[in-house]
Amino acid sequence: MPTIDRAACEAMDRDDPLAPARVRFHLPDGVIYLDGNSLGALPRATPERLARLVTREWGDDLITGWNKHGWVELPRRLGAKIAPLVGAQADEVLVCDSTSLNVFKLLSAALSANPQRRLILSDSGNFPTDLYMAQGLAALLGRDHRLELVPPEGVMERLAEDVAVVMLTEVDYRTGRRHDMAAINERARSHGVLTLWDLAHSAGAMPVELDRTGADFAVGCGYKYLNGGPGAPAFLFVARHWQDRAQQPLFGWFGHARPFDFDTSYAPRDGIDRFQVGTPPVISMAALECGLDTFAGIDLQQVRAKSLALGDLMIRLVEQQCAGFGLSLASPPAGAARGSQVSYAHGHGYAVMQALIARGVIGDFRAPDLLRFGFTPLYLRFADIWDAVAVLRTVLMQEEWRRPEFHQRAAVT
Known part of the structure; x- marks a missing residue:
């Protein structure tokens, strides 16, 4: 296989149709x-938008901002902007709460819509908070509901008539392995099983087709590929045919049909709005809207093509430059089988990642031994991948990871 040099990566950048989107982000010098x-990353529009909201909309207009500036409409307005990114209709997506709370609400709704069954099916690679929410809900319901975990490759075979809902993350947070949403949704339907998808590692990085594949419910994250900022609000998807039939358990005043009647009895709103709970976090939602606006005019098929090319490039460059230094590819080698990341196992993975970060290459670590590298096509360049692998080679070859400070675990890895 021909050797890839940096000039070849620079040529790829010149031909990249998404290259102009990079200027939409603040990217620190000296950092990959x-x-x-x-x-x-921080969208360039976010600081000015938040400053205007705080000083003018909140500072000058005070409580009139709810009507004057449309704050009350943010959950639906932002949901409509997310909808095309996940293959949904505008009235099927709502921005609210956190991913964990949305999992709890939608899992409860799915169980209420399939009341004769008690089994929640998931896989052993699912994100832990989703599993915690399922465990907590099953304990709260106290009606013999239980969570069953199978290996990722065993999900299709396990789908059967005793399963109420299958809850999966489309792209594995550790390795980037990707579930086949269309195939799982089809098999689930054939057995009367409802589907709940976590899109935290796919929305914004690749096309998602919730409606076309017949998904029932989904949740997603606002602060990863959607660039909404630390702790940004999450979103949820409810297929139209479930919106007035499935009941979510958290009766909040923003989910009430007439919240400003202040009635002491709960009556749910029509449609997806009944899945709201409390007051929208306006400042956080304004930041998320800036993140969503970075996708204006972007073709998701081009995003996916670049994502795959970036991942394939990293795999080839690591093979070319880092063989013999203890790295083992943990992600699927075939691009179609993974999301927008590549992970490597290493016996001292945490220390290696800290040494990389010290040199300005920022990835992260996932226990027990994974170095995780994510690819955001809107602002990442092919030359960045070449430079990052060159730094990785230096860190491994010179054994910089052995320095004591790189072995001291921080609270966030």
Whole structure:
């Protein structure tokens, strides 16, 4: 296989149709950011938007801002902007709460819509908070509901008539392995099983087709590929045919049909609005809207093509430059089988990642031994991948990871 040099990567950047989108982000000098799958970069529009909201909309207009500036409409307005990114209709997506709370609400709704069954099916690679929410809900319901975990490759076979809902993350947060949403949704339907998808590692990084594949419910994250900022609000998807039939358990005043009647009895709103709970976090939602606006005019098929090319490039360059230094590819080698990241196992993975970060290459670590590199096509360049692998080679060859400070675990890895 021909050797790839940096000039070849620079040529790829010149031909990149997404290259102009890079200027939409603030990217620090001297940093190669390969962690947009954990926290997206800052959109350049965000600081000015937040300053205007705080000083003028809140500062000058005070409570009139709810009507004057449309704050109350943010959950639906932002949901409509997310909808095309996940293959949904505008009235099927709502921005609210956190991913964990949305999992709890939608999992409860799915169980209420399939009341004769008690089994929640998931896979052993699912994100832990989703599993915690399922465990907590099953304990709260107290009606013999239980969570069953199978290996990722065993999900299709396990779908059967005793399963109420299958809850999966489309792209594995550790390795980037991708579930076949269309195939799983089809098999689930054939057995009367409802589907709940976590899109935290796919929305904004690749086309998602919730409606076309017949998904029932989904949740997603606002601060990864959607660039909404630390702790940005999450979103949820409810297929139209479930919106007035499935009941979510958290009766909040923003989910009430007439919240400003202040009735002491709960009556749910029509449609997806009944899945709201409390007051929208206006400042956080304004930041998320700036993140969503970075997708204006962007073709998601081009995003996916570049994502695959970036991942393939990293795999080839690591093979070319880092063989013999203890790295083992943990992600699927075939691009179609993974999301927008590549992970490597290493016996001292945490220390290696800290040494990389010290040199300005920012990825992250996932226990027990994974170095995780995420690819955000809107602002990452092919030459960045070449430079990052060159730094990785230096860190491994010179054994910089052995320095004591790189072995001291921080609270966030």
